[in-house]
Amino acid sequence: MKHVNRAVPKVDARAIVTGKPIYTDDLAPKDCLIVKVLRSPHAHALIRHVKKDAALKVPGIEAIFTFEDCPDKRFTLAGQTYPEPSPYDRLILDQRVRFVGDPVAIVAGETEAAVQKALKLLRVDYGVLEPVLDFRKALDNTILVHPEENWRSLCPVGADNHRNLCAQGCEAEGDVEQVLAECDYVVDQIYHTKANQQSMMENFCAYSYVDTYDRLTVVSSTQVPFHARRILAHALDIPKAKVRVVKPRIGGGFGAKQTAVMEMYPAFVTWKTRKPAKMVFTREESLTASSPRHEMEMHVRVGADKSGRIRAIALHTLSNTGAFGEHGPTTVGLSGHKSIPLYGKLDAFSFTYDVVYTNTMAAGAYRGYGATQGIFAVESAVNELAEKMEMDPTVLREKNMVKEGQIMPAYYHETATSCALDRCMARAKEMIGWDEKYPCRDMGNGKVRGVGVAMAMQGSGIANVDTGSVTIKVNDDGFYSLMIGASDMGTGCDTILAQMACDCLDCEMENIIVSGVDTDVSPYDCGSYASSTTYVTGMAVVKACEELRDKILRRGAAKLGCSMEEVEFDGNSITCLATKKSVTMKDLANESLCGNEDALEVTAAHSSPNSPPPFMVGIAEVEVDRETGKIEPVDYVAVVDCGTVINPSLARVQTEGGIAQGIGMALYEDVVYSAKGKDYSNSLMQYRIPTRLDLGNVRVDFESSYEEQGPFGAKSIGEIVINTPSPAIASAVHHAVGGYYRELPITPEKVYWETR
Amino acid sequence: MELHFILNGKPADALIKADTILLDLLREKGCYSVKRGCDTSGCGLCTVLINGVPSLSCSVLAARVEGKQVTTLEGMEREAAVFGEFLTAEGAEQCGYCTPGLIMNILAMEKELNHPSEEEVKEYLAGNLCRCSGYMGQMRAIMKYLNRAEGGDDSEACQ
Incomplete structure (x- = not known):
């Protein structure tokens, strides 16, 4: 391997270190309307009326929208494969505000100063309601965060909006109570992790315009361009064919941008006014009205026998999804699925969970996605167990850790096919x-x-769900275009996928160009999340390159007048082993641009049955x-x-x-x-x-x-x-x-x- | 009001308001390397040099640079590229959003401190936040960059 397992510099390195204008806000047209939202000062209220006449008189104000102007079909902002496990509980603007910071009105104007002035002149008549703020008291509380009739859950995740319940579930194997009762040592404790902010350096931002074909184009700092296309179509209640999403360089995401936190505001303004519009969150907005890690409280019981074998783990997780359910039903799963299976000698386990709505900022996806919380709880409990047993915690782990080849019952019964x-x-x-x-x-x-x-x-990706596809094509002189739908957010996937392609095609990095994501032209990829890109999209690269090699060999063989079996491709030329005649890739590529009926281009997709x-x-x-x-x-x-x-x-x-x-x-x-x-x-x-x-x-x-x-x-x-x-x-x-x-x-x- | 200053070595004029922030003016002038990462003068992303001194352009009124030299990364592209080679060799540029501000401060530090220790470097750059890298790769790059002359050839990074 010439490129894989090498510290190849990132393909976008030069532009990054010389400060080139490559991020969303750098690229936005200068005549964009500036979009901001008025935010609720109350954690829970019903809007009676928004008085906007004075604000509309501010010079330069283009439009002000309130809940009355927005579609009444609910959707989710979660960047997940359809049908999303996250409930459809959102509107662009809602009459009910559900956390301090929930948008009340969208203001668009020619300058930031005009918009700021208009925001101050808006008068809102709120019917203030009692909020439910403590997630331990949310389940079956008389105060409902989502009492509305058109709230919908598309997947069987145990959600019930009349109980403040975003998801509920249980899994078990063996009789965990019985085994725990038999254990010589048991730790029984409650652990609490708070919401955390991804705090990527680039705040949320997006701009939008209507293009030549009367379609809505949204350029966004997003990890999930294809999901964002669907989400925007749902939010605006327009056909998906009307939406195009483009992802330039992203200034960090860490999961924050796996939720389409704010694209809908400029998109709505553009769709209504037909004018380009831009919204850039302030840091305050990125910290108070975004998509942080789910706060979780986890009750762990872990038991071991005298010999130091960990025999049972019981975990109950209570997760706070906040005002909306983005990623609520899925993050909670990882708190058990990625913690309990670390231990390979269990006789029994149980994992139960409730995910509840509260009147706090909605949670979302943050690197680790529930595993981080569950591992804090279970690993802390195991450390306490080691102390109780007067055993070195590394030794206790050495005795119990999952080994290669073992089946992991708490991880969908997958086998640990590789484990060091x-x-x-x-x-x-x-x-x-x-x-x-x-x-x-x-x-x-x-x-x-x-x-x-x-x-x-x-x-490594979501089994049977995550889909990555890539297109690789041959251009003039034989350079390749690697088109991917996965979003490089600084992590370097544009680079590592090109490294893989280089080794598959025996070429140098300079010979491959990689493009950012544009939903109109990139092959479909669910996006960069769930640790999927290297594993899932990487395999799509391997598949595509293998198919392209075949095409190159076939064309070379035809050119050289020999059979497919007789030709070899070394990256530079195709050689017939029998006659020793060869044709260069450059010539082959250039000939393919003239009088050709078979495109030297392959699109391949990959999805994995396990993770x-x-x-x-x-x-x-x-x-x-x-x-x-x-x-x-x-x-x-x-x-x-x-x-x-x-x-x-x-x-x-x-x-x-x-x-x-x-x-x-x-x-x-x-x-x-x-x-x-x-x-x-x-x-x-x-x-x-x-x-x-x-x-x-x-x-x-x-x-x-x-x-x-x-x-x-x-x-x-x-x-x-x-x-x-x-x-x-x-x-x-x-x-x-x-x-x-x-x-x-x-x-x-x-x-x-x-x-x- | 009218403003006259030197931007990246060239005379620049602007019509500004009394409350125009230097950061916004610089971006208006096409210096897109200057980023805004916070609202509280605490992230370092908007660092530029005013008469050679690193300054947070988010916290400077544009009117204050009247007659002064303002340098952004656009004006130091060559120097940035030299350090950039070290940074990218470590893979530490990552998303790159904090990189321009960081490089401005590193280039200023290089002039100000003579053979700084790792601790001194950390102190000097404490105001430059980065969320991707965990700072370790940046430190490896900075120390290799600062020690490049001692290794022999100044152009080592470009090879």
Whole structure:
């Protein structure tokens, strides 16, 4: 392999590092109407009337829309394959507002100043209602978040809007109560993770215009262009054929942009006015009216026998989907499906869940997608179990971790076809010096350093659902166009997919061009989420290239007057092994542009019947100040089994970035609401993501298994890497100074009070 | 009001309002490398040089650059590309949205600090947020970049 498993620089690197105008807001036409929304100050209210005459008189104001102007057909903003598991509970604007920040009116005008002025002049008569803010009290509350008759759930996810229920379910194997009763050691605890903001550096933004063919074009910073096309058609109640979505470079997503958070506002303005329109969220909007991680409360019971075999895990997850149900029914599943199967010797497990509506900001998809929450709970409980048994937590895991070849009953009975979790553990312990450092070292200055460990898994795409397709075509002189529908959001999929194509076609990176996504011309791809691109779309690249090779060979053979079996293609020329005659790819390509009836072009699609999990081990070393409770991350080692590493530098940075976000979740990041439901975490001052001073050192290594079903043996990497820091750090702090940290983030105050 | 300043080495004029923010003016002038990432002067994405000093253009009134030299990444493309080679070798540019502001500060740091340690680099760049990379790859790139001359040839990065 010449390109796969090499640190090839990203194909868009030069434009990125020289600051070229490649992002949505850089590309927007200068005459776009500026679009903003008026947001509700109440967590729950019915709008009686919006008085807009004064606002409409502001010079430069083009239009003001309220709920009366919007279609009354509900839809979801979740970027999922149709029919979406997320309930259809949204309107562009609704008479009922359901969280502080819910849009009340859309204002479009020529300048930002005019729009700001008009927003201030709008007068809204609200019938203020009691909100339901505590997700523990939401189920069967008399206050309903979605009492409306036209609320719909398309999939059997156990949803019931008259119970504030977005989803409900249970799975079990064996008699978990019986097995737990037989266990010598049982940990029975409740863990709580908060909402977290993806906080990608580029805020949500999109612009729209009507094109030559009277169609709506929306250029958006989105991870899901094809889903966004469907969502916009649903929202505006227009035919899908009327919508085109284009994705330029994206300034980060991490799942935030797997929900079409705001495309509908400029799109609606454009469709109504026929004028180009643009909306760029402020950071405050991106933090208060977006799509953060689902807050979850998880009740874990885990039991082991005297020998240290973990025999049963029972998990109940309560998830807060907020005002709308985007990704509610699906994220919760991962809290169990990606945590319980880490343990391969269970006699029984049970996994039950409720997902509830509240009058807080709607949740969405964030890297890890429920697995992060479930792994914090289960891995924390296993760490507590190890302590109860007076056993080294790495040893307890070594005895119980899932091994290659095992069937995972809690993971849809899939087999762990590739798993190097044992090697990840051994390598991580070696890297950190576990045996010397566990459980803690007193530094003699009032500070103690502790270490903590956690394991994690994720999936590689959604089995039987996720679909990736690519088109590869031969152009003049034999250069290739690789057209993909997957959204590179900085992760580098444009690059790694081209690397794969290079090895399939024996060519150099310069010989392949990759295009961004345009739903009018790109082959269909469900989008970049669920850790699917490398594994699913990567396999589509392999398939397409194989078919194209066949076409090239067939054409070459015809040209050389020999059979398909006699010709060979080395990337540069096609040679007949019998006659030694050859034709260059350049000539073959150029001839295919003249008098040709068979396009040198292939489109291939791929979907996988299963979703092979990547695995990893993370070990944290933290230093805790006994007096103040201040926690300083010192060192973090992460060893990942993502199958074959397609691009070592990009995979390493994915891992480092995921660990950093995980450390943020563990120690700093918190979405805090007032008693009336106002989100206080409305700026990067209040919602503090880690700076480069807040992380300590992060070290990464890979222990690769080989996944037969993946392209070149690869699995996924993007999401798993955020899952270990929270449980590993919680345990490290516990080892350092004591106390239990079952609610995130672990702040100095919590440590102070836990250790008093 | 009328504004006269030097933008990336060339004289520039603009008709501005009293409350025009420098960031918005620069983007209006086609300097799209200047990004807005927050509303609270806390992300570093909009960093430009005013008379050679790194400044947050989101927090400077355009009127304050009257007669001054303003430099954006567009004016330092060659220097940016040299550091950029180191950054992309690590795969640490990722989404790239924070990159222009970061590079402006790194180039300023290079002039200001003599052989900074990793700790000094972290302090200097603490105001440049990045959500993709976790900063480690950036640090590897920065240290290799700063030490490039000592490794022998200045043009090593371009090979």
